[in-house]
Amino acid sequence: MQVWKFGGTSVGKPERMHSIRELLNSDPSRKIVVLSALSGSTNALIAIGEAAKAFDDAKAAALIEDLKTHYGLFIKELYATPAGRANGQTIVDNEFGFIKSLVGIKPFTIKQEKELVAEGEILSTKMFQAYLEEKGENSVLLPALDFMRIDADGEPELATIEEKLVTILNQYTDKQTIITQGFICRNPREEVDNLKRGGSDYTASLIGGAIRADEIQIWTDIDGMHNNDPRIVKRTFPIRELTFEEAAELAYFGAKILHPSTITPAKLRGVPVRLKNTMQPEAPGTLIANQTSDRDIKAIAAKDNITAIYIHSTRMLNAYGFLRRVFEIFEKYKTPVDMITTSEVSVSVTIDNSENLDKISAELREFADLEEHDRDQNIICIVGNFSADKEGIALKVLDAMKHIPIRMISYGASEHNLSLLIHSKYKAEALNVLNERLFYYEDAMKDIFTAP
Template sequence: MKVLKFGGTSLGSSERIRNVVNIISDNEIKIVVFSAIESITNLLSDFIKQSKNENWIISEQLLEIIKEKHSTLITELISSANLKEIALKKLNKTILFISKYNYKRVKIKDEKMILSQGEILSSMIIYIYLLDIGMDAALLPSLDFLRINKSKEPDYSFIKAKLIPQIEKHRDCKLFLTQGFICRDYKNNIDHLGRGGSDYTATIIANALNSNSVEIWTDIDGLRNNDPRFVHTTKHISTLSYDDASELAYFGAKILHPASITPAQQKGIPIRIKNTFNPEHIGTLISMNNGKDLKAIASKDQITTIKVKSARMMQAYGFLRRIFEVFDTYHTSVDMLTSSEISVAMTIEDTSSLNEIVRDLSVLGDIQVEKNQSIICIVGNFSDQNFSIQNIVEGLNSIAINMISFGASKNNMTLVIDSINKSKALNLLNTYILNNEPCLTN
């Protein structure tokens, strides 16, 4: 059995959904994971925001847009009057459910319930459409089997115990549908796996079922060796290792959810990234391949650096522990770390507790905070004499490097620069490191 995942852009219109159905209509046994319809999760998030701010008129308008988008798909896709009526009734019931939160205080638990409706609606519409065209399929609600533990890690024993019997109930069925992104927590409350979490859903299911492959269907032909939004001469990456894919995903390659690599890597399950709109393209294969010839760059914005300087660090044990206890207290992860004899520099993405972190760290030393920073991650074989730290530094000789980290991984180097210089840096590295054609940097 293989697992396929289709993102929101793949489901953005009735024509696109028909295209997806053509892709999944072979005779192989598979589970297909669906995201919400394109833009629906953002609309639901905005609904929550406007409702919290008591902007009732705006929140009602957003709900009407959500209803209209799904109603249009139902009307355009489903021919049977009976099935169309069933789908519209389910849609109206969902809209009524969401609307009840429009005039009352929305709690965190309520937010997660509201956000889960996007995936529930998309999978419902596609399932009924498949019935309408005579395809045999089974809809397996992910809330019935997908659970995370206290550490927000997949509860595989629970997942297997719930999912496998559901599949076995449909012995003659070869096509199973489910929702991405949404799950339950260890208390059985509705939760989610984070934005882009449908990728993660797919690899968790693949791990639990020991699947032979995972396919992530998106709107581009796999990974590129640089960010095509800023660099015009990027190259396609056909294969790369799990570790390199993790680095690129974590540090800004938006095509893949960062956490989605681990479940597949644990079982050696290959992941192929494919383009829904160009299904014949080979895409990108992520597997045990060591990626010796890979050279690629990713970047992450909205980074804040925090530097702690204290002479008390010198030859003192436990100092770093005290620093990280502060971040642990405020549930804030550190992306990158560098240190010297008397200072430590760290980067964070989540700044919701920045003031409290700075306050607590100030007890340990002098604190310096820099906002509007970007991390650039360079992945490649640094044992290659043509791919060295010297090349990188020389290539960026006109740009100030605020932090640099190398050594924890032989295939990864990370830099921090001012965000205003990011586009120029990516283009310079494209020329000097990736050996692509020179690009304008202004």
């Protein structure tokens, strides 16, 4: 069995949903199909929630009407028959009736907000299942809220997911296609919750891991993971193969095509992940698996909104226990640290969640001196096979960056990652100069020095 996930752009237009059906039928394997909300819907639902929170009923009602109109037009093109359209209209009327009732609850709490945001995936999957039914396909809609669980820390409970899903799937052995929602889940209080923005990729990987799928395919609007951010850099190309470790580093450090946690369940259960393009299905895409390929430097990614914290020990040389005390504070505030550099008396760290920064700083000041934090920083992450015997990689990176001020460097923690901290104003320049130096320079040199 395979798990195929289609993102917001892949379900965002009626004709795209038609293409998904064709894609599903062009491959004989049984599949669990994970769908995101129509592109733009999650943002629109969040905006409705913001208006409700602010007691701005008129604004909330207007935003709801706009979104409902969008869905009304969508279903007109999605279905071919009057019966199909009537079915689609019932789905839209029911879900928007529910959305209105949610927004009417005062005060509008986080519980209602999560139920509201979940409506994006509920609508897309119900509409798609009704479309497959109209076409007489052998499919069923399986609510993710029946099996997708997170714990009190927001972490998915893989064992529970596996147990519930396997039991449910046993009832549908005759179904060729099983549709479910990405992103949404239940928390330990049984409330509707979610896996955070972009979380449908994670759903697909959790399902793929839970059922030990043959393959997980993430279908999106680009022909695989590119060697650099195509929104910022012009000359990028798709990478054919990545190891789980390389893909995890890229996703964590900003390659938007994958949710940062996607790789973990797939890697745990050894399920390969393939990134494919809905608009160009014949393109090979990117295969993420255990194998390595020989190119040393694979790709570059950038993570935004980073804050750097510079901590100096007041006890000076040979103080032990200092790092433990520092990291206990970050642990206490559940704030992950991305980059770390140390000297004998100082440690610098970066974080991307600065929600508790004031409290963290106050506790650090009890035993350390802090410099002023550097906000609006960017981590540039170069990913590849950097095993200890490889020469010259850092030289190439630093050569490319010679005109850009570097605040921190992290190299050697993993064999797959070299990270640099720079101010975000240099991000586009850094991605572009690294792209030219790391991926095109040698070829350009060959052209210059090879006699025609």
